Amino acid sequence: MTGPKHLTITPALGAYLAAGSTAPEAVTASLARRTAELGDAAGMMIPLEQAGLLTLLARLLDARTVIDVGTFTGLSALALARGLAPGGRVITCDNSDEWRPLAEEHWQRAGVDDRIDFRAGPAARTLRTISGPVDLVFVDADKMNYPLYYELAVPLLRPGGLLLLDNVLLDGHVADPQGAGDMLMRRCAERVDAVNRQVAADDRLDAVMLPIADGLTIARRRF
Numbered sequence: 001m002t003g004p005k006h007l008t009i010t011p012a013l014g015a016y017l018a019a020g021s022t023a024p025e026a027v028t029a030s031l032a033r034r035t036a037e038l039g040d041a042a043g044m045m046i047p048l049e050q051a052g053l054l055t056l057l058a059r060l061l062d063a064r065t066v067i068d069v070g071t072f073t074g075l076s077a078l079a080l081a082r083g084l085a086p087g088g089r090v091i092t093c094d095n096s097d098e099w100r101p102l103a104e105e106h107w108q109r110a111g112v113d114d115r116i117d118f119r120a121g122p123a124a125r126t127l128r129t130i131s132g133p134v135d136l137v138f139v140d141a142d143k144m145n146y147p148l149y150y151e152l153a154v155p156l157l158r159p160g161g162l163l164l165l166d167n168v169l170l171d172g173h174v175a176d177p178q179g180a181g182d183m184l185m186r187r188c189a190e191r192v193d194a195v196n197r198q199v200a201a202d203d204r205l206d207a208v209m210l211p212i213a214d215g216l217t218i219a220r221r222r223f
């Protein structure tokens with residue numbers, strides 16, 4: 001009998017995975033490096049292997065309209081913009097513009113700034129201003145509002161469009177929210193766990209949860 005196949009990704013295997021994927025372009029690597037220099041905040045950035053996956057998925061969808069919830073220093077927006085069909089655009093939103101100059105510098109250097117529309121303010125407010133259909137929504141902002149982002153994003157998707165939810169494992173706490181260290185983390189874990197269950201049972205979606213980085217759900221809107 002075979003058991004589940006689970007590998008612990010050691011630093012050596014992490015390097016092997018990176019070497020087995022197309023190397024990030026210089027401007028993408030620069031953005032990751034400059035973000036790392038920010039110190040603790042850098043932990044919010046998506047890993048480079050996830051950036052490569054976002055580009056690939058946008059390209060596979062021939063995406064014309066993409067929403068990026070949680071801009072930070074702009075790596076997900078950059079990755080998604082690289083995968084757009086000609087004439088496509090990424091709407092990215094953040095309630096902070098602290099990191100916007102770093103993001104915009106790299107979007108310009110990559111030649112995709114004309115395809116990225118940054119919207120300042122709470123993500124839920126921005127999502128309510130967008131009318132679908134959209135090809136892809138990537139959710140990577142505050143975990144407390146994941147239920148709201150999920151509720152607002154799914155109706156915007158075209159049939160065949162993708163909802164991507166990041167951090168669905170939340171450092172492992174989703175499996176035992178009460179074991180999470182502090183009250184905020186417990187509440188976030190409960191919210192993300194609730195969304196994970198809803199997505200799995202949602203008859204509008206076909207979903208797969210992947211153990212990449214902190215967990216990524218890819219859910220396709222059914223026809």
Ligand SMILES: C[S@@+](CC[C@H](N)C(=O)[O-])C[C@H]1O[C@@H](n2cnc3c(N)ncnc32)[C@H](O)[C@@H]1O
Nearest residue numbers: 044045046070072075076094095122123141142
């Ligand atoms: C994990 S980071 C996003 C990382 C980014 N996607 C990347 O590619 O590196 C989360 C971002 O969500 C933003 N955020 C948090 N709460 C928000 C809210 N209610 N509305 C909009 N943005 C929010 C934070 O300011 C932060 O920049």
